[in-house]
Amino acid sequence: MAVGLKIPKSIGGTAMSMTGKCLCGAVSFTAESVKRETHACHCGMCRRWAGSPLFGVSVGKVEFDGDDNIAVYVSSDWAERGFCKNCGTNLFYRLRQTGDHILLAGSFDDQAELPLVGEIYIDQKPPGYEFAGDHPRQTEKEFLASIGMA
Numbered sequence: 001m002a003v004g005l006k007i008p009k010s011i012g013g014t015a016m017s018m019t020g021k022c023l024c025g026a027v028s029f030t031a032e033s034v035k036r037e038t039h040a041c042h043c044g045m046c047r048r049w050a051g052s053p054l055f056g057v058s059v060g061k062v063e064f065d066g067d068d069n070i071a072v073y074v075s076s077d078w079a080e081r082g083f084c085k086n087c088g089t090n091l092f093y094r095l096r097q098t099g100d101h102i103l104l105a106g107s108f109d110d111q112a113e114l115p116l117v118g119e120i121y122i123d124q125k126p127p128g129y130e131f132a133g134d135h136p137r138q139t140e141k142e143f144l145a146s147i148g149m150a
C-alpha cells in the first residue's frame with residue numbers, strides 16, 4: 001500500500017467496520033458502526049477488572065468468532081463483562097437490558113483510529129496517574145446525570 005494513502009473509513013465519526021482479537025487469538029470480532037472515540041472509565045470496578053482505567057469504545061453491532069471461548073461475568077444488575085477463557089483478555093462490557101456493547105480499545109487491530117475523547121468517574125481516579133488532553137472529565141454524579149440515572 002502506498003505510504004500516505006489514507007482510505008476514508010468513516011462517515012461522520014463512525015467507522016463502518018473494524019476488527020480486533022484477544023491476545024491468544026481464540027476470540028476475534030468484527031464490529032460495525034464503531035464510534036471512533038475512546039472513553040476512559042476510572043470507576044473502582046473497571047479499574048479492578050481491567051487492571052487500569054477501562055478504555056471503552058461504543059459499537060452499534062459486534063459479531064464474535066470463537067464464542068465458545070468467551071466467559072461472561074455478571075458484574076451488576078445492569079451489566080456484564082466478557083473475557084477470553086483461554087488468555088484472559090477482557091473483551092466487552094455489555095448492558096444486560098439492551099445488549100449494547102462497549103468493546104475494549106486495546107483489543108482493536110487499529111487503535112490509532114480511536115482517540116481518547118472523554119473520561120468518566122474522574123472523582124474515583126487514584127492520584128497516581130492522569131491523562132493529557134483537553135477533553136471532558138465527568139464525575140460520577142455528572143456522568144449519571146448525563147445518562148438520566150441521577
Ligand SMILES: [Zn+2]
Nearest residue numbers: 022024084087
Ligand atoms: Zn484469548
Ligand SMILES: [Zn+2]
Nearest residue numbers: 041042043046
Ligand atoms: Zn467503570
